[in-house]
Amino acid sequence: MLRLLLFLLSVQAGLPQTTLPAKETLQYTVEWRLITAGKVQLGWNVNPQADKAGWQTKVHLESTGLVSKLFKVYDDYSSQMNENLCADSSVMNAQEGRRRRETRVTFDRATKKASYLERDLNTNNTVVKDDIDIPPCVHDVFGGLYLLRTMRLEPGQSAQVPVSDGKKSVSAKVEAQARETVKTPSGTYKTIRYEAFLFNDVLYRRPAHLYVWLTDDARKLPVQLRVKMQFTIGTITLQLEKES
Helix, strand or coil, X not given: CHHHXXXXXXXXXXXXCXXXXXXXXXXXXXXXXXXXXXXXXXXXEECCCCXXXXXXXXXXXXXXXXXXXHCXXXXXXXXXXXXXXXXXXXXXXXXECCEEEEEEXXXXXXXXXXXXXXXXXXXXXXXXXXXXXXXXXXXXXXXHHHHHHHCCCCCCCEEEEEEECCCCEEEEEEEEEEEEEEEECCEEEEEEEEEECCCCCCCCCCCEEEEXXXXXXCCCCEEEEEEEECCXXXXXXXXXXXXX
8 A cells, every 4th residue: 555655756946945844743544435544654854864964754554444454554664865855765664464575775876776676574585676777866755745845836837756666767747736725634724736647657557646735835734645546446545634
């Protein structure tokens, strides 16, 4: 499931225009087919290494309720990036049903290469190992969300995005579409809806649409996220429940 939520984008348009929070924790409820299917916690903070400027993200996803009884999901993802939000590395530990995988990606800006390594933790065997070409600055999808928050795309405007998951590197379109009022468990917000064109054989093969709602203010808080897939799978919606 976390792979489906590795949706969030980045916009390469110079250095960030506004100051990002030094530390932030956002908690979301996950809705699927009108039931609460899981919880997501998104953490953000400055790099804990005092001698290295940059940022760190941490994401935890776990299934709940009926979904957890049918198919238990317990995923952890973290990424490191430099002061300009260019990706340095990422690690994902995914426990989905009986499947347990660890995926590590290292982004080398000097050689313009990304190294991808996926291991089966049940057998300790390598599943996929590969190197791909990347631009001098590319963003992992979660770090890219924070970069988007620094931008000021108005409805009708768009930008191209250098983004990579380690297996593929693309320039994807991000489009600001409309101002909307969104109600979530944490409150009601005036927002701008964005669409990130990462699916449909761009970064991911799966046919789908990805939407992100950011508050229409200086914070650009991500209060709602939605992936609309084919009818057989349906729509997954994340709504902000709590921030700290």
